[in-house]
Amino acid sequence: MTTGVAEPASTLPPTAVQHKGLFARITGVLFSPDETFRDIVAKPNVLAPLILLVLIGYICTAALMPITDWDAVATAQTEQMRAKNPNIDNATVERVEKMTKTMGRIFGYVGPIFGIIAWLVIAGVLFLAFRMFGGEGTFGQAFAITLYSWVPLTISSLVMSIVAYARGSFNPITAATLVKSNPAFLVDMKEHPALFSLLSALDLFTIWTIVLLVIGFAVMSRFTKAKSAMIVVSLWVAAVLVKSGFAALGAARAKG
Numbered sequence: 732m733t734t735g736v737a738e739p740a741s742t743l744p745p746t747a748v749q750h751k752g753l754f755a756r757i758t759g760v761l762f763s764p765d766e767t768f769r770d771i772v773a774k775p776n777v778l779a780p781l782i783l784l785v786l787i788g789y790i791c792t793a794a795l796m797p798i799t800d801w802d803a804v805a806t807a808q809t810e811q812m813r814a815k816n817p818n819i820d821n822a823t824v825e826r827v828e829k830m831t832k833t834m835g836r837i838f839g840y841v842g843p844i845f846g847i848i849a850w851l852v853i854a855g856v857l858f859l860a861f862r863m864f865g866g867e868g869t870f871g872q873a874f875a876i877t878l879y880s881w882v883p884l885t886i887s888s889l890v891m892s893i894v895a896y897a898r899g900s901f902n903p904i905t906a907a908t909l910v911k912s913n914p915a916f917l918v919d920m921k922e923h924p925a926l927f928s929l930l931s932a933l934d935l936f937t938i939w940t941i942v943l944l945v946i947g948f949a950v951m952s953r954f955t956k957a958k959s960a961m962i963v964v965s966l967w968v969a970a971v972l973v974k975s976g977f978a979a980l981g982a983a984r985a986k987g
Contacts, residue, residue, distance in 0.1 A: 751770050753776075757783075757882055761882060764942075767879075768879075768950040771875050772872050775876075776875060777878060784843075784885055785844070785847065788842065789843050790892075792840060792842065794893075794896050795892055795895055795896070796836065798895060800900055803902045804902070805828035808827060808828065809824050812824065850877050850881065854870065854873045854877040855873075858870050858874075861873075861948055861952045864962065866954055868952055873948070876947035876948060880943035880944045882943075883937075883939035883940045884936050887934070890910055891906065891909050894910060905920070907931040907934075912935045913931050915927050915930040918930060925975045925976070925978045928971075932974070941967055944963050945960045945964070946959075
């Protein structure tokens with residue numbers, strides 16, 4: 732039965748959407764990436780994950796720097812120099828070895844900062860690629876997706892640091908095979924540098940990150956995962972081939 736009097740509209744505010752926090756998102760991308768990336772795209776945040784990734788980077792650096800075998804790095808550099816110029820004098824070799832050790836320590840401590848630049852570049856390239864194909868999204872969403880997709884590689888860095896610290900020594904030259912999460916340990920890096928570079932790219936943690944990038948950018952762009960995979964994997968393969976090509980070129984120049 733109606734009274735003929737209009738009922739007042741409800742004045743209750745709509746229920747606010749509860750977004751996941753930082754650590755919930757970190758565990759979410761590992762175990763429920765589809766749902767988590769939808770949450771990230773709805774409310775992208777970059778400052779918190781960026782600070783955490785850089786902080787973990789410095790924790791790994793603090794653990795590795797005191798046990799890094801700089802002599803091995805300098806020796807490898809010296810071998811390359813003597814291969815190019817067998818008549819190089821000892822004074823030059825000693826000066827280069829000293830510089831190699833100094834620059835290695837410097838780059839070791841600024842490395843996590845360079846990571847920020849790398850993430851920005853990766854996010855930018857993927858963002859532009861998806862927009863060129865007609866996908867939706869903003870750079871902020873792309874950057875947030877890239878940072879959270881980096882969780883598996885961050886885990887890899889932590890595992891590597893723990894293994895190296897337990898051994899009491901760390902050689903940056905053989906870092907790619909320390910965890911044995913890729914088949915590069917099956918070949919000799921000096922004899923087959925291009926193949927070593929290619930096999931080291933087939934890393935379980937790297938592939939895990941690629942899968943997360945595919946899922947995250949599919950959610951952002953509203954593409955299918957197959958189309959997203961085509962874009963992400965194509966760019967990754969191109970980067971791997973370029974890196975392997977430079978490794979082969981460097982080896983060819985070293986042999987003279």
